[in-house]
Amino acid sequence: MAIKLKLLIDKEKKRVVLAESDKYFVDTLFSFLTIPIGAIVRLSRKKSNIGCMDALQESVKNLDSQYLPTEAVKEMLLCPRSTWEVRTNDLALNVDTEVTRYYVCTRNCAVSHPLISTVKNVRCPCGRVMDREIVYNPNPVTNGINEGVFVKRTMKFMIGDDLRVGPISTMTCMSLLDKLGVRDRAALEEKSVDVGADEALHILRRLLVSNTPLTDVFLQKPEAVEDAFHALKLSAEDIAIDKNDAGKKMSLKLLISKSKNRVLYAEATEDFLDLLFSFLSFPLGAIVNLLRPGSSIGCLDNLYKSVEDLSGDDNCIISQECRAMLLDPMLALHSGCENQLLPVVEAGPKTFDISKHLPCVYCYSDRHYPSYPCSRSLLLHFINPKLSDAATESGGGFVKGPKIMFMVTDGLDVEPLSFISGISILDRFQVPISDVKERVVSVGQDQALSLLKAALCSRTVLSDVFCRKKVDQSQIKLERDQ
């Protein structure tokens, strides 16, 4: 379904001044805060251009399963889910159209092992893989889309080019025109556009790298938009200074080029990889929340702040639950990591009531086992795909340990440690062995936050965080292109 959006355009400066819409578009915009970063990379087919996230997800894809605790972990990281899927299913326009699938064991072990999985090929205690998909039709939380998902029905909104969202007010519009230096009414032009899934995804990608996503999507030529290696910078304050000594630390060995003051690669164990890979499952709203007071990532802070403002005096957000879902979204069940340095919360355990959602899972999908009573009410528990023994509790890591060494490049390419790969990185950067020094650093919560931010807006993550001096990003683009 496409949503209509009315744009007010400054013809001379070729930019969108503001947009007007009903709640459907705003619901879609706000839903972006619930989407995990890895889902955006997947939806953009690894051309998201968000910092090093494309490379990180590619590394997960290429990592041999022998380094993972289970085969299912890969699927989990490549296709991270939002916790609030049931509600976002009600959106008039949902960018993340991939639905959660539910799998049980082909042997119908449910009575002896009442287990279910959202990831295919998780192993059942009977030894088989759970690969029978069952049909699940969740009851919509709201009574149809007319009620609105996040913002109240009947509201009309104005949206700035920088994605500040507010109720329509002519006063605000006037002052906005004044602020943008639009003096002449004749310079303004109205335009109606249709926003479909492609445009919505484009806005989602641009909002992470640009301050003018609406102009980028609706007025610029595609090639001008795609070029962007954007001017996002880590400021000096973003570079981690070890403020608190307490808390868990992990250590990391860096290989640094002395002359370039730049990290060539890091030697890391599974705990550091767990940290990096966990970024993929963080919803955007959780990232802003972690990087308070502001993430400075594109227009993300504006979108977040709009939800805060609209849930305040204006009371436009449907409920406190909706507010929390946008401003403090949890990680999906079992998407957390035992060794997590950052204070992110994973959704609590839930059960899947077969009788509630399905007429009968057995008769419906497996007529060979009619002996199971159809009327049985059965609660299935979700398996944690990271744990190998079909356990349902939280915990576990994404990468198998202990003591397996990996190398992580400055651009977050990850592979098992290899001397030959190390040498080829030295060649690529034209660094002689005599110019290389080793440094061991410790990574605590502050560094983890800096790494998260750098991973989202830089191509030289380790150098930015550990070498203090900002590397010239245009140089990196040249190196990547070569």
Ligand SMILES: [Zn+2]
């Ligand atoms: Zn089984």
